[in-house]
Amino acid sequence: MPELLHSGELDRVEYDIERGKIREFARATFATDPVHTDRDAAQAAGFTDVPATLTHTVVAGHQRDQRTFVEALGLALERVVVGSVKWTYLRPLIAGDHVVGTRRVVDDVRREGKRGGSMRILTLETEYVDADGDPVVRLEEVLIERGDHR
Amino acid sequence: MREPAKAQLGAIADNRVIGPITQTDIVRFAGAGGDFNPLHHDPEFVAKSGFPGVIAMGQMQAGILSGWLSDIFGVENVRSFGVRFVAPVFLGDTLTVGGTITAIAETDGETRAEIDLTVSGTKGPVVTGSATAVVAKD
Numbered sequence: 001m002p003e004l005l006h007s008g009e010l011d012r013v014e015y016d017i018e019r020g021k022i023r024e025f026a027r028a029t030f031a032t033d034p035v036h037t038d039r040d041a042a043q044a045a046g047f048t049d050v051p052a053t054l055t056h057t058v059v060a061g062h063q064r065d066q067r068t069f070v071e072a073l074g075l076a077l078e079r080v081v082v083g084s085v086k087w088t089y090l091r092p093l094i095a096g097d098h099v100v101g102t103r104r105v106v107d108d109v110r111r112e113g114k115r116g117g118s119m120r121i122l123t124l125e126t127e128y129v130d131a132d133g134d135p136v137v138r139l140e141e142v143l144i145e146r147g148d149h150r
Numbered sequence: 151m152r153e154p155a156k157a158q159l160g161a162i163a164d165n166r167v168i169g170p171i172t173q174t175d176i177v178r179f180a181g182a183g184g185d186f187n188p189l190h191h192d193p194e195f196v197a198k199s200g201f202p203g204v205i206a207m208g209q210m211q212a213g214i215l216s217g218w219l220s221d222i223f224g225v226e227n228v229r230s231f232g233v234r235f236v237a238p239v240f241l242g243d244t245l246t247v248g249g250t251i252t253a254i255a256e257t258d259g260e261t262r263a264e265i266d267l268t269v270s271g272t273k274g275p276v277v278t279g280s281a282t283a284v285v286a287k288d
Contacts, residue, residue, distance in 0.1 A: 021182070028181070028183070028213065029179070051226065053216060055209065058182075086230065
């Protein structure tokens with residue numbers, strides 16, 4: 001049975017920001033700005049190397065086990081939907097960065113639905129820091145678990 | 151660094167149309183992001199799930215929206231980007247991505263635009279969102 005890490009930490013991911021993965025992700029999201037795929041274009045635009053696209057932190061999916069984390073929260077996977085996600089940027093992620101993202105539960109409330117069912121609404125925040133320990137991007141996810149009666 | 155884009159209130163002139171969405175688009179995004187939930191690629195699994203067909207991951211639509219946003223404003227100028235998932239996207243849907251600048255104001259010594267965002271599918275909005283980006287006054 002998985003358990004929460006100390007001090008409310010839910011999980012932690014750690015990865016390198018890689019030029020090839022930036023290219024893959026840019027192509028998969030139809031981003032066309034050449035700064036993501038061409039180092040010369042990136043440097044001409046003032047970056048030290050190619051910057052990642054805005055939602056690049058989604059690549060954490062390669063490291064996470066969704067089922068384990070849902071069980072750690074005591075949620076029923078089949079009734080959970082992601083309601084919203086918000087990124088706040090302190091600087092772009094650049095190829096060569098090494099980031100550590102720590103995810104915490106910041107809010108956990110129940111709300112009565114209009115038809116008598118109750119929903120659980122969980123807000124998770126992931127703060128990514130770079131190799132110097134400085135925050136670079138914050139990610140807020142709101143998960144909604146619908147009530148189990150029909 | 152690059153100069154921020156000039157901006158004025160109102161609808162952003164260039165939309166982006168993506169689609170029809172294919173299984174290949176979804177598989178490519180799965181490989182990029184690491185979401186291998188069978189709802190997004192396995193028709194037999196989908197048939198047991200209650201969905202009428204394979205659906206794209208919400209993060210694919212979010213990524214398409216953010217790619218359009220950063221192509222216009224420059225990735226280094228975007229201060230925040232948020233999305234709400236409104237409806238699923240199915241194979242064959244064509245997505246139209248667009249936005250409207252609702253405010254331009256000075257914040258922390260920068261000129262920032264507040265932008266409302268929408269991805270619409272064949273039957274209406276699938277993702278709505280908002281963003282803040284540094285711009286130049288037009």
